[in-house]
Amino acid sequence: MTAPPDPWSRARDALALLAVDPVGLGGLWLRARAGPVRDLITGALAMPLPLRRLTPAIADDALYGGIDLAATLAAGRPVEGRGLLDEPAALVLAMAERAPPALAARLALALDGGGHALVALDEGAEDGESLAPALADRLALFLDTDGMVWSDAAPLAPDPAAVAAARARLRAVAVPPGAATALTRAAAALAIPSLRAPLLALAAARASAALSGRDTVAEADLRLAASLVLAHRGTPPPEAAGEPPPPPDPAEAQGEGSGGTDRTPTIPEDLLVEAARAALPADLLARLAAGRAARAAGGGAGSGAETRGNRRGRPLPPRPGRPGGDTRLDLVATLRQAAPWQRLRAAAPGRDGALRIRPADFRLRRFRQTSDRVLIFAVDASGSAALARLAEAKGAAELLLGQAYARRDHVALIAFRGTGADLLLPPTRSLVQTKRRLAALPGGGPTPLAAALRTGLDLALRLKAQGMTPTLAMLTDGRGNVALDGTPDRLRAEADAATLARAIRARGVPALVLDTATRPQAGLRALAQTMGAVYLPLPRADAQRLAGTLAAALA
Amino acid sequence: MTAPFPFSAIVGQDEMKQAMILTAIDPGIGGVLVFGDRGTGKSTAVRALAALLPPIVAVEGCPVNSAAPEAVPDWAGPLPGRMVTKPTPVVDLPLGATEDRVTGALDIERALVRGEKAFQPGLLARANRGYLYIDEVNLLEDHIVDLLLDVAQSGENVVEREGLSIRHPARFVLVGSGNPEEGELRPQLLDRFGLSVEVASPRDVETRVEVVRRRDAYDRDREGFVKKWAAKDAALRAQIVAARSALPAVKTPNTVLHDCAALCLALGSDGLRGELTLLRAARALAAFEGAAAVERAHVRAVAPSALRHRLRRDPLDEAGSTARVARTVAEVLP
Structure with missing residues (x-):
């Protein structure tokens, strides 16, 4: 196995390549907290382009210009x-992890148009925070300052003469026929879906060759390119961190073998893959992947439930800014801001008696918007549950209803028994109606758990599309014994329920499972885990305590 | 402006290419929705298509690309009235574009400086007779998407605000692309796109290598690469132009109508829009292939694109709607 290269030399390599061909490489994704190490790296950027700083809150007119x-x-x-x-x-781009999708799309467009390069300073601290995928895909290079210790600091700035010579040589660097194939295969072996990755790696290899004074891309260039461009895009290998890299997956090896290895005699792509794998610790890959997954599960992180379909908002303190298409001027705050300066400004030539308001005075109105929450109760009214504690579940639901009413949450009610699940009550805020329906809920019959999950998921997705934030609360004893199509088949019922649980997790619907059986059910706990739900086994308790548990879990 | 990547040099992605060509032949099919992974050539294909299409003749300086001096809207002011040839417009709609920028609004500059009320046309005006491209359409604000689809269907943009009352033609083909990982599109909106295509990165290494090779050749020598493919692009352009003129004469036998209806019934697609789009797309394909009448094979070829986004979502079906359409096509249209 190749030892992980020294992070400082890695950073040096990346910066040198970026200096040689910033536009071809798209730019650098720098994952680092603000600090001396990051300053050292950003200070060593030597691109032949003017540097422009921007923040995630940048407005359109600052990006594209326009009337002043x-x-x-x-x-x-x-x-x-x-x-x-x-x-x-x-x-x-500072604080790149907070760039909204709209800005990411615009920057991506600018990068596609050519001529620009982007250095994204990703300060993501949490697992889920990461650079927008549209940008991450377009930036060739990746650096993480995690392993970089200040005491090992070495000068990073590339030699200007060498870079200038490399730039002159870049256009003429030839690529051997096998190189593109090797990089593409390496990317495929690392399970990188995007086709931009091998292209960017090829550009990096070419820059590396130019930098080393070669006229042809050599194996060393490809290795460097693989480690700098491909490594962080790969899906993490299944092994835990710290273990030596595994032998190549037999399936992959076969695929490559049948693909005609004879056409790439000089560059073994296994080496490239290994170079890429060795370049980064495995847990970093896992972390990045977690970020991706979290984004995916969020279901459109940018246009999610916080901004859409809101009927109310709490005013927040106004902030400075320029009024534009989607912002509103806070007139009073603006006047208040301008007031102290009137005497001073009156000294400047201008019309007398008029208020003098400068752009810096503008204050914008802001509201905090929280979207309406909907609690979807799915209540198990089957025979087994009825025997055990349907009454308790009903009581808990009623108490929770009261709390939901106080918080202006919506409530929907699904009951399942017999062969299917019914939406007894579409989302409503009416306490009286819900109580009436709940009280009239009869018990008995088998448990169509899968049907309940399906009805719940359908409803949750529909409400989500309307801009609400649904939460699914299942009250069941978990003994599902009716399949989705209504046939009493325990095995199929369990398989159906598991499939739906996966679907709920994939769509990112928050859920809560309350085990109302007399004793906690292991199967239900597993199901809740599949669903990504909070699982609460309920000890014998009165409705008051049940409601308390629920409220605590939802808070 | 550098030459875009040649359309005919795009490796694979046949369904996406077919859908785009069909809308070029018959813009009435409606928009195209391209959903897929990053880096699969969605944007490349749209830009390439614009370069492939025959140029349009328009009144010089007309904000809505009018085809005749009489059609120039009166708010555009006096124009020299000369005709110019220009490439088919492809307008990019950035995410977060405000309603003002899309539909057009009061010209703030003239309002401030001269105190005049004047209309400043928006992106919809510029896209008239061409294409409107939205990358990441699933991240676009809902009200903008509603507005776009509304205009795309009526072919006219109406602005009533701040004392202005303006209408101008806005006939364009809407092309949306997006990555399903980042968010879904509401079913009502899905249904309004004529065709929908799912693209994926090619799985087989040789194809991927070919993509990388061509792209690399293009990046290194744009002019040379474009010239190399110019003949193929020209042939395709000629075929599209021929298909456009042949389209009205393509016959639609009753059996094909029955096929369309049977297919939509079997799939349980909502509304009649599916059938109409299916028919139009099949007819455009027949024209493209130089056939005198629509045949069952044409229907079969366009069915996935025309119908896959009109099915009721089934959360249990992990195979996805593409497989369902394929299965049903095989059953209903043997």
Whole structure:
């Protein structure tokens, strides 16, 4: 196995490549907290482009330019402001993990258009935080400062003369016929779906060859490219961190063998794969993958439930900014901001008696929007549950209803017994109706658990699309014995329930499973785990305590 | 502006290419929705298509690309009235575009400086007679998507605000792309796209290698690469132009109508829009292939694109709607 290269030399390599061909490589994804190490790296950026800093909150007119309101008013003729993207630039995006999808899409477009390079400073601290995938895919290089210790710091800036020479040589660097194949196969072996990865790796290899003064891409260049470009994109190998890398997957090896290894005699792509795997600790890969998964489960992190379908909002303190298409000026706050300066500003030439308001005074209205929460109760009314504690479950649901009413949550009620699940009550805030339906709920019959999950999931997805935040609360004893199609077949019923539980998890619907059986059911616990749900076995308790547990779990 | 990647040089992704060509032949089919992984050539294909299409003749300086001087809207002001040839417009709609930018609004510059009320056309005006491309359509604000689909269907943009009352033609083909991992599209919106295509990275290594090779050749020498493929692109363009003129003459036998209806019934697709799109797409394909009448094979070839997004979602079916359509096509149209 190849030993992981020294992180400082890795950073040096990455920065040198970036200096040689910033546009071809797209840029650098730098995962680092603010600190001296990061400053050292950003200080060593030597791209032949002007540096421009931007933040995730950047507005459109700053990006694309447009009419400069203040200057226009002052001059009495239209004055155009310049945008950051007007000319080719090296964009440095601070707090890149917080870039909203809209900004990521615009920057991605700018990168596709050519001419720009992006350095994304990803300060993601939590597992789920990470650079927007649209950008991560387009930036060739990745650096993580985790393993970089300040005491080992070495000068990072590439030699300007060597970089200049490499830039001159870059266009002429030839790529041997096997190189593209080798990099593509390495990417495939690392299970990287995007086709941008091998292309960017090829660009990196070419820059590396130019930097080393070669006219042809050599194996060393490909290795470097694989470790800098492909490594972090790979899906983590299944082994735990710290173990030596596994021998290549037999299936992969076969696939490559039949694909015609004879055409790539000089560059064994196993080596490239290994170079990529050795470049990063395995737990880092796992962490990145977790970030990706969290994003996927979030179901559109950007346009999620916080911003859509809200009917109310709590005002927040106004903040400075410029009024635009989707923001509202807070007039009073703006005037209050401008007031102290009126005397001072009156000294400047201008019309007398008029209020003098400068762009810096503008204050924007902000609201905190929380979308409506819907609690979807799925109550098991089967015979087994009825015998045990249907009454208790009913009582708990009623108490919780009261709390939901106080918090203005919506409530929906699904009951399941016999051969299927019924939506007894579509989402409502009516306490009276819900109580009435609940009280009238009869018990008895087998347990169609899968049907209940399905009805719950359908409803949750529908409500989500309407901008609400659904939570699924299952009250059941977990003895599902009716399959989805209504046939009494315990095995199929369990398989159906498990499939649906996976679907619930995949769609990111938060769920809660309350085990109302007399003794906690291991099967139900497993099902809750599959669902990604909170599992609560309920000891013999009165309804008051049941409601307390529920409220605590949902808080 | 550098030459875009040649359309005919795109490796594989036949269904996506077919769908785009069909909308180029008959814009009435409606938009195309392309869903798939990152880096599968979605944006590349749209931009390539624009370069492939025959140029349009329009009034010089007209904000809505009018085909005749009489059609120029009166708010556009006096124009020289000369005709110019320009490439088919492909307008990018950035995410987070405000409603003002999309539909057009009061010209703030003229309002501020001269105190005049004037209309500043938006992206919809620019896209008239061309394509409107939205990358990551699933992340676009819902109200903008509603608005777009509404205009795309009516072919007219109506602006009523701030004392302005303006309408102008906005006939364009909507092309949306997105990555399902990042969010879904509401079924009501899905249904409004004429065709939908799922793209995936090619699984087989040789194809992937070929993609990388061609892209690399293009990046290194754009002019040379485009020239190399120019003949193929030109042939395809000629075929599209021929298909456009042949389209009205393509016959639609009754048996084909029955096939469409039977297929939609068997799939349980909602509404009649599925059948109509299926028919139009099949007819466009017949025209593209130079057939005199629509045949069952044409219906079969376009059925997945035309129907896969119109099925009721079944959370249990892990195979997805593509497999369901394929299965039903095999059963109903043997």
